[in-house]
Amino acid sequence: MSQETLTPAVLTVTEKGVSTSRFVDALRVIARNRLALLGLFIVSVGIFAAILAPWISTHDPYEINIAGRLQAPSAQHWLGTDFLGRDTYSRIVFGARTAFIIAAGAVFLGALFGVPLGAIAGFRGRWIDSTIMRFMDAIMAFPGRLLAIALVASAGGGFTSLFIALGLGAIPSNARIVRSAVLAQKEREYVEAARMSGESDFGILFLQVLPNCLSPLLVRLSLEFAHAILAESSLSFLGLGLPPPTPSWGLMLKEVTPFLQLQPLAAFFPGLTISLIILGFNLLGDGLRDIFDPRQYER
Amino acid sequence: MDAPLLEVKNLTIRFHLQRGVLSAVQNVSFSLRAGETLGIVGETGCGKTVTSLSILRLIPCPPGNIAGGEILFHGEDLLKKSEREIEKIRGRKISMIFQEPMTSLNPSLTVGEQISECYRVHMGHSGKVAREFTEHALSLVQLPSPQTVAGRYPHELAGGMRQRVMIAMALACQPEILIADEPTTALDVTIQAQILELLKELQTKMKMALIFISHNLGVVARLCDRIGVMYAGSLVELSDKKSLFTHPLHPYTQALLNAIPRPDLRDETLKAIPGSVCNLFDPPPGCKFHPRCAKAKELCKTEMPRLEAKSGENLAACYFPGA
Amino acid sequence: MMLEVKNLTKYYDISGGLMSRLSAGLKLLKAVDHIGFSVPEGKTFGLVGESGCGKSTTARLITRLIPATEGEVFFQGRDILRLPKREMRELRRHVQMIFQDPYASLNPRMRIIEVVGRPLSHFQGLKGRKRRDRAAELLDLVGLRPEQLDRYPHEFSGGQRQRIGIARALAAGPKLIIADEPVSSLDVSVQAQVLNLLKKLQRELKLSLIFISHDLNVVGYLADIVAVMYAGKIMEIAPVAQIFNAPLNPYTKALLASNPTVGSYMETVRSPLKGEVPLPVNPPSGCRLEPRCPIRVDRCKTIEPMLEEKRTLHRVACHEV
Numbered sequence: 001m002s003q004e005t006l007t008p009a010v011l012t013v014t015e016k017g018v019s020t021s022r023f024v025d026a027l028r029v030i031a032r033n034r035l036a037l038l039g040l041f042i043v044s045v046g047i048f049a050a051i052l053a054p055w056i057s058t059h060d061p062y063e064i065n066i067a068g069r070l071q072a073p074s075a076q077h078w079l080g081t082d083f084l085g086r087d088t089y090s091r092i093v094f095g096a097r098t099a100f101i102i103a104a105g106a107v108f109l110g111a112l113f114g115v116p117l118g119a120i121a122g123f124r125g126r127w128i129d130s131t132i133m134r135f136m137d138a139i140m141a142f143p144g145r146l147l148a149i150a151l152v153a154s155a156g157g158g159f160t161s162l163f164i165a166l167g168l169g170a171i172p173s174n175a176r177i178v179r180s181a182v183l184a185q186k187e188r189e190y191v192e193a194a195r196m197s198g199e200s201d202f203g204i205l206f207l208q209v210l211p212n213c214l215s216p217l218l219v220r221l222s223l224e225f226a227h228a229i230l231a232e233s234s235l236s237f238l239g240l241g242l243p244p245p246t247p248s249w250g251l252m253l254k255e256v257t258p259f260l261q262l263q264p265l266a267a268f269f270p271g272l273t274i275s276l277i278i279l280g281f282n283l284l285g286d287g288l289r290d291i292f293d294p295r296q297y298e299r
Numbered sequence: 300m301d302a303p304l305l306e307v308k309n310l311t312i313r314f315h316l317q318r319g320v321l322s323a324v325q326n327v328s329f330s331l332r333a334g335e336t337l338g339i340v341g342e343t344g345c346g347k348t349v350t351s352l353s354i355l356r357l358i359p360c361p362p363g364n365i366a367g368g369e370i371l372f373h374g375e376d377l378l379k380k381s382e383r384e385i386e387k388i389r390g391r392k393i394s395m396i397f398q399e400p401m402t403s404l405n406p407s408l409t410v411g412e413q414i415s416e417c418y419r420v421h422m423g424h425s426g427k428v429a430r431e432f433t434e435h436a437l438s439l440v441q442l443p444s445p446q447t448v449a450g451r452y453p454h455e456l457a458g459g460m461r462q463r464v465m466i467a468m469a470l471a472c473q474p475e476i477l478i479a480d481e482p483t484t485a486l487d488v489t490i491q492a493q494i495l496e497l498l499k500e501l502q503t504k505m506k507m508a509l510i511f512i513s514h515n516l517g518v519v520a521r522l523c524d525r526i527g528v529m530y531a532g533s534l535v536e537l538s539d540k541k542s543l544f545t546h547p548l549h550p551y552t553q554a555l556l557n558a559i560p561r562p563d564l565r566d567e568t569l570k571a572i573p574g575s576v577c578n579l580f581d582p583p584p585g586c587k588f589h590p591r592c593a594k595a596k597e598l599c600k601t602e603m604p605r606l607e608a609k610s611g612e613n614l615a616a617c618y619f620p621g622a
Numbered sequence: 623m624m625l626e627v628k629n630l631t632k633y634y635d636i637s638g639g640l641m642s643r644l645s646a647g648l649k650l651l652k653a654v655d656h657i658g659f660s661v662p663e664g665k666t667f668g669l670v671g672e673s674g675c676g677k678s679t680t681a682r683l684i685t686r687l688i689p690a691t692e693g694e695v696f697f698q699g700r701d702i703l704r705l706p707k708r709e710m711r712e713l714r715r716h717v718q719m720i721f722q723d724p725y726a727s728l729n730p731r732m733r734i735i736e737v738v739g740r741p742l743s744h745f746q747g748l749k750g751r752k753r754r755d756r757a758a759e760l761l762d763l764v765g766l767r768p769e770q771l772d773r774y775p776h777e778f779s780g781g782q783r784q785r786i787g788i789a790r791a792l793a794a795g796p797k798l799i800i801a802d803e804p805v806s807s808l809d810v811s812v813q814a815q816v817l818n819l820l821k822k823l824q825r826e827l828k829l830s831l832i833f834i835s836h837d838l839n840v841v842g843y844l845a846d847i848v849a850v851m852y853a854g855k856i857m858e859i860a861p862v863a864q865i866f867n868a869p870l871n872p873y874t875k876a877l878l879a880s881n882p883t884v885g886s887y888m889e890t891v892r893s894p895l896k897g898e899v900p901l902p903v904n905p906p907s908g909c910r911l912e913p914r915c916p917i918r919v920d921r922c923k924t925i926e927p928m929l930e931e932k933r934t935l936h937r938v939a940c941h942e943v
């Protein structure tokens with residue numbers, strides 16, 4: 001059993017020790033990993049802002065006040081106002097809603113199709129595998145952002161087309177990750193044992209194998225979330241995403257760009273928000289990767 | 300009697316892990332004479348591998364910590380030597396082979412390159428001389444057509460051949476002691492017999508001492524002169540081969556011998572040892588075997604017995620040794 | 623007879639891609655090559671051999687975990703290999719398996735109640751309270767405590783996990799259990815516990831058992847009849863006493879001589895067979911043992927010896943006995 005260097009021999013001993021649950025172990029790893037904790041904090045703040053937007057905002061994000069345009073931060077407008085005098089803070093808070101809804105939709109769509117396709121490809125193998133995976137390769141052959149631009153440009157902006165444009169690009173990578181995890185799992189003896197226990201193919205794949213493939217997927221999904229938020233911002237910035245006056249971070253950036261010299265802070269805060277959220281998701285994703293790496297449990 | 304070649308005295312090793320302090324080896328003492336074969340047997344986690352690794356100072360510290368004891372080689376304490384001094388002994392005077400040769404062989408170098416590297420680094424031979432020595436070493440471990448094998452990569456060889464290559468490499472510098480840690484566990488029975496035969500032959504030819512570590516009493520039985528039995532980090536018995544198998548002193552040794560299935564005793568229920576090995580993070584007081592021992596008395600539960608001579612030169616750590 | 627295996631065969635095409643097949647020709651790994659044996663009711667049939675001899679493949683062929691290339695496996699008169707998929711799933715109620723690796727054979731994300739309970743619902747139609755009660759009974763039967771039902775596999779030691787594997791196999795209510803190296807990864811003291819358990823269960827539940835192992839001592843202790851496999855072929859089949867006291871095939875003799883037993887402590891080591899254990903890739907037409915055999919003669923190279931009854935109930939494949 002112990003074949004690597006020292007640690008495995010030591011680990012076998014420790015296995016006889018008191019057992020703690022995986023969840024507690026995971027929390028412990030997160031707590032030790034300060035950066036992951038920071039990531040979790042940033043992401044939680046973002047999620048709370050999105051959920052509680054109507055209550056924590058100070059102004060109506062659509063309320064125009066031409067007289068008070070491009071103001072610097074003040075007691076009344078915490079982060080200043082934009083070129084129409086709308087409150088930047090409130091628009092960022094509502095923008096979180098937009099960003100998270102679109103990202104969640106895209107990630108959900110990517111997982112909804114990517115996970116079962118990858119799972120079936122890996123589990124069935126042979127021609128089913130080749131067919132599905134070549135199809136995935138075909139999607140992947142298009143640069144993701146370009147694919148999204150093309151889709152949105154032809155179907156028009158708006159939530160639905162953004163879901164589809166961003167989700168579609170995520171399907172192949174989800175499928176690949178799940179497929180390789182399933183490939184690794186299906187050779188394990190518990191799969192044979194499940195078959196002997198009378199489990200059907202469907203049951204084996206979705207009840208037994210797939211739950212053991214979630215760790216790499218979760219890491220992937222958290223990174224994809226970041227990716228989707230960034231993509232939505234860039235598309236909106238290019239004018240291909242959501243139409244004004246929707247509060248969207250990318251759109252906010254775009255709208256104030258002509259006035260950079262007048263009021264640089266108007267662009268600074270939306271830009272900072274985007275960077276922070278992306279950073280948060282990336283830190284969290286790296287942290288998750290560490291948690292799911294079993295080598296982290298000891299020491 | 301000659302002075303022992305290697306003497307381990309009161310060796311204690313702990314691992315500081317997140318879960319707590321694991322006492323892997325406790326107060327282990329034994330000696331090895333020149334040319335002798337000492338077997339160390341025990342089950343998973345008994346500390347036999349950790350003990351052997353500590354002789355070559357291969358325990359990663361931290362989390363490991365050699366908390367006490369001495370390891371005297373020619374009268375000098377290996378634990379007090381600098382890393383540089385140890386490197387001169389490791390591989391030259393004391394060598395080691397492991398259970399899985401693949402992990403100790405470099406997959407991207409040919410077998411010949413790896414062995415001649417030993418000669419160049421340890422003995423300072425030139426490339427040409429090293430190559431000649433390499434071929435000699437490979438023929439010594441009875442590999443068919445050494446030249447061909449020298450040009451192969453480790454993954455191209457079968458398990459038994461790989462283990463032969465490992466032995467050739469370990470013996471390159473004619474060490475005084477060879478430590479073999481479960482070298483045949485991953486091999487098939489007929490191949491295992493080949494490797495054991497080879498080890499025995501080479502040992503006699505090169506007059507080296509051998510420490511053979513195994514979980515398999517049968518394997519140790521065939522190879523060793525004296526056998527030490529370890530349980531939960533302690534050496535519980537150290538006897539010569541014949542006494543160990545005919546009159547085992549420690550109840551654990553007796554129980555272990557009784558637990559081995561034998562075709563000639565198929566109508567009897569095996570005498571399994573009840574319970575399982577104690578938690579090494581929190582071992583019981585007194586003798587660590589007492590919770591599973593049929594002969595345990597009050598004394599065993601409080602006082603840890605010392606390894607002492609009980610019958611002639613045979614040692615046991617038990618208050619009530621023998622039948 | 624509980625089980626009769628005839629001409630069971632599994633070939634793997636390991637030529638690689640089309641290009642390497644064209645350049646190097648077809649490479650067939652004859653993992654199991656036309657073997658036959660039968661398992662009497664209520665007896666233990668031992669299958670021994672070294673790695674790659676095809677013993678684990680045989681187990682998976684009989685249970686149809688992998689498809690056979692050729693052959694028949696009769697279970698109570700019905701050919702398992704030709705049952706439609708639905709009936710095959712039904713038949714697994716009677717033929718169960720215990721696996722080698724106590725770590726890999728339990729799904730790390732399933733509680734013990736699920737591990738033991740799923741076959742109960744699939745094969746016995748038990749649900750809810752009844753299923754739980756039966757699972758608790760099974761746990762008790764294999765020497766675990768019923769309150770451990772809600773634990774996860776990682777909370778158990780190797781020996782305990784193997785007991786869980788046995789409980790899972792029993793849950794289906796089988797007549798025949800195939801145990802594939804069930805104790806080879808356990809320490810001696812734990813191994814003895816599991817062997818005792820298997821022996822007890824086999825007697826009490828009147829099970830037929832196919833016990834696969836590389837360890838002669840274990841097989842000798844448990845089996846009534848022993849078959850020795852080498853490179854995809856059966857070399858010898860006989861009642862256990864004859865295998866151990868009067869083996870005929872040179873391979874069986876070599877295995878016994880190589881077998882390290884504590885009784886042999888005064889003997890010096892010797893290795894009766896030279897060379898490595900081969901994988902039967904495009905094996906020669908003669909006897910598979912021929913290159914390593916100490917008593918080979920000319921015809922061993924060309925003519926394959928058949929498994930013949932040389933003594934009562936004692937069948938051997940060798941020209942020279």
